[in-house]
Amino acid sequence: MNILAIDTAGRTAAVAVMRDDTLLYECNTNTGLTHSETVIPMVDAALKACGLRCKDIDLFGVTAGPGSFTGLRIGLSAVKGMAFVGDVPCAGVSTLEALAFGMSGEGTVVGALDARRGQVYWAGFDLATHERLTPDAAAPVDSLEKFVADCKKPLIFVGDGAGLCYNRFGNTDGVLDCPVPLRVLRGAGVALAARRMWENGLAVPPAQLLPEYHRLSQAERERAEREARTHSDV
Known part of the structure; x- marks a missing residue:
């Protein structure tokens, strides 16, 4: 099984390719560039280094949360775009679980x-x-x-x-x-967590891949606080 794993949940970004129990490729970056600038070139470099193409991937793994709302959306969108073509199963793994697997x-x-x-x-x-x-x-x-x-x-x-x-x-x-x-999140950790999800029957089609934010966004929290203050003044 060929697994392509991506993390864009936090400050760092990571990509890994794993074939069965062998880690073929892994890269982490913390350059200050946005994930939208780095993740696709990282994936391209990973596939080329392994002599693979997207059609050779059997499972996509990606951190689905918690994490930066924008970062999570970048990673999930990238994986969906690659997985939709062949309807390849996807595993949206807990960012915290991926950290542990590393x-x-x-x-x-x-x-x-x-x-x-x-x-x-x-x-x-x-x-x-x-x-x-x-x-x-x-x-x-x-x-x-x-x-x-x-x-x-x-x-x-x-x-x-x-x-x-x-x-x-x-x-x-x-x-x-x-x-x-x-302490950084490793792409290999995402791949291992994704494989466990697949083994447990928890991988999903790309259309069902969703983020797990675990809390409201800052804008939503501030709106809720304003509404609460308004109601308390009534």
């Missing part, structure tokens, strides 16, 4: 993304099996305290929200530091 070892890994306003998108996973321990959630960093205290150790944090978590829990017994360059 790591290995014993203990627990928490995928964390900066959700602003002192919050993180987060979920916990067993580091050895990548089995999910919690659902994806958006919550204040302090709300992870019970999970951090109770989970199997050692514990590491990955993702662009890892720094916020280490600031709060870095001195907790059993919490190990993960070097900043290794």
Whole structure:
């Protein structure tokens, strides 16, 4: 099985090609360019390096959320455009699960993304099996305290929200530091998470590939706050 995986959910972008258990190609960028500028050239370079074309791909994997609303739409649109031609199955994977699949070892890994306003998108996973321990959630960093205290150790944090978590829990017994360059989301993690979804019968036709935002956009939140203030003044 040939899997093409894409991540555009956060600050970095990633592309990987995996054939069965072999990682054929992987590339991560953090150049400050927009994902709309980088992702298609990255995909083109990946396919050329592997001697493949879109028609050779059996499964497309892409981070579907949480993450930047614009970034998610770029990745999902790119995958849909490539998959529609041959109606190739697609796996919209959790960004947090893809982060976990990029790591290995014993203990627990928490995928964390900066959700602003002192919050993180987060979920916990067993580091050895990548089995999910919690659902994806958006919550204040302090709300992870019970999970951090109770989970199997050692514990590491990955993702662009890892720094916020280490600031709060870095001195907790059993919490190990993960070097900043290794906290990024890997394309291989997206590919592995996509393959698990396919094995579990969760891959979908491209038309059914949808984002999982997990919260309202900033504009929607601000509108809701204005409406709430208006109603309270009535």
